[in-house]
Amino acid sequence: MAAETPFPGSERPVIVWLRDDLRLSDNPALTAAANCGRRIICVFVHDEESEGLRPLGGAARWWLHGALQEVDNALRARGGRLCVYRGVASAVMPQLAADSKAAAVYWNRRYGAGERRVDEAVKTALKTQGIEAKSFNGHLLYEPWSIKTKSGTPFRVFSAFWRAAHEAGEASQPLDVPSRLNLFHGPCRQASTPRVELADLALEPSSPDWAGGLRSNWRPGEAGALAQLEFFLEEHLNEYADLRDFPGRLATSRLSPYLRFGNISPRQLWHAAEAAANAATNPGVHRNLEKFRSELGWREFSYHLLYYNPEISSQNLQTRFDGMPWRTDADAIRAWQLGKTGYPIVDAGMRELWTTGWMHNRVRMVVASFLVKHLLIDWRQGEAWFWDTLVDADPANNAASWQWVAGSGADAAPYFRVFNPVLQGEKFDPDGRYVKRWLPELDGVSSSVVHRPWQRGSKVEVYPERIVEHDFARQRALDAFKGLG
DNA sequence: TGACGTTTATG
DNA sequence: ATAAACGTC
Numbered sequence: 189m190a191a192e193t194p195f196p197g198s199e200r201p202v203i204v205w206l207r208d209d210l211r212l213s214d215n216p217a218l219t220a221a222a223n224c225g226r227r228i229i230c231v232f233v234h235d236e237e238s239e240g241l242r243p244l245g246g247a248a249r250w251w252l253h254g255a256l257q258e259v260d261n262a263l264r265a266r267g268g269r270l271c272v273y274r275g276v277a278s279a280v281m282p283q284l285a286a287d288s289k290a291a292a293v294y295w296n297r298r299y300g301a302g303e304r305r306v307d308e309a310v311k312t313a314l315k316t317q318g319i320e321a322k323s324f325n326g327h328l329l330y331e332p333w334s335i336k337t338k339s340g341t342p343f344r345v346f347s348a349f350w351r352a353a354h355e356a357g358e359a360s361q362p363l364d365v366p367s368r369l370n371l372f373h374g375p376c377r378q379a380s381t382p383r384v385e386l387a388d389l390a391l392e393p394s395s396p397d398w399a400g401g402l403r404s405n406w407r408p409g410e411a412g413a414l415a416q417l418e419f420f421l422e423e424h425l426n427e428y429a430d431l432r433d434f435p436g437r438l439a440t441s442r443l444s445p446y447l448r449f450g451n452i453s454p455r456q457l458w459h460a461a462e463a464a465a466n467a468a469t470n471p472g473v474h475r476n477l478e479k480f481r482s483e484l485g486w487r488e489f490s491y492h493l494l495y496y497n498p499e500i501s502s503q504n505l506q507t508r509f510d511g512m513p514w515r516t517d518a519d520a521i522r523a524w525q526l527g528k529t530g531y532p533i534v535d536a537g538m539r540e541l542w543t544t545g546w547m548h549n550r551v552r553m554v555v556a557s558f559l560v561k562h563l564l565i566d567w568r569q570g571e572a573w574f575w576d577t578l579v580d581a582d583p584a585n586n587a588a589s590w591q592w593v594a595g596s597g598a599d600a601a602p603y604f605r606v607f608n609p610v611l612q613g614e615k616f617d618p619d620g621r622y623v624k625r626w627l628p629e630l631d632g633v634s635s636s637v638v639h640r641p642w643q644r645g646s647k648v649e650v651y652p653e654r655i656v657e658h659d660f661a662r663q664r665a666l667d668a669f670k671g672l673g
Numbered sequence: 674t675g676a677c678g679t680t681t682a683t684g
Numbered sequence: 685a686t687a688a689a690c691g692t693c
Contacts, residue, residue, distance in 0.1 A: 602675090605676080676692105680690070
């Protein structure tokens, strides 16, 4: 067969390398490519081989598939397509750039250690080939190196970090989808590495197909993100501060998986929330806006911690926790994973997670506290389960939040702060609406005992026995903490 | 972005 | 007698 030009056309194209920025709006790399006037090739490389890249969990893989599909659809609607490859990115990208005779490769930055190593290797290889490599900020309001203490060290306390972030200036305005995209629409051939179909990546579960609950609860991709944002701003922003902690109210934004894969950007949320607040007339608008923004702030802080603590998902930030006498208890872990601990608020959360790939934020704190403190099981076990089951499993947020709950984090909850799952349930799910949604065992149980079904008179016979009793577990956790010195 | 036992204030 | 307030984990 005669050799054919992999990417025909006389003019040298620009490659946009998409990663955790699966959107067309507010995408600085894409906008820069559009502005440079060259033809644009949009590329995704599925890299499961490079050292230091953590393989995605099952739920996240499902989301990634849907988000990539949506990017491809959006590009096709504009006369282009998404070119998908598989392999070691630091080899594939330079080869692809050479084969396509690209003038430049643009991407939005990542902040994990392994990801930065890969991106650095790509940049070095491209420059050796005389190809321009340029990176942008599409993932954060404030990149880690732009926020520092007066003495030049990274922040370790959220409130101080967030105050300094405000002083660093307002997040910049989001970019529109480029009005003119000169997209490449050819067959995406490459001489060295064959292009693959999205389905070839096998990101979706096949048999058994466990993704039904995910499919019926989520619509991955940019259009789904914008729809969810509009719904949240319309229905829930104006009661956000008061109701976000009540899992029965569905008052949170539910935007986390979209942020994780960059189906929407924090800059878009920052400014869209402000616009919605300005248009509202009810009292407390400012308080709700600031509360929502501070949740974006926690995400920023997590990325700050990840950048300065590359091993955050495997190493205690406070090394004294290395001496914690974690228990080995496979039965307890299994009961926790399955939502059969005997505590309704814990069990409801874990079943919501298993069914939908997501869990309400308040309940995440309760189930995490239960695993780490009541069961004395290493937070890394919980982090790993969340990594595999959450559609929003995020390299920064997941690890930083688990360490926060465990008490091993930088600015962590004190270890002696042990959530009482009964009181948390009664306080934040007073009518039992949330636990009943996920626990059919509790049908018809009165709200007065729905969070303590073992109590005499609750008439709950089928509910799992408590795997550990609260007072005992609390004391055991406090003793273990005291032993850390 | 807790819980809990104890003390103190108020009637 | 009950509820704030307080100290400790």
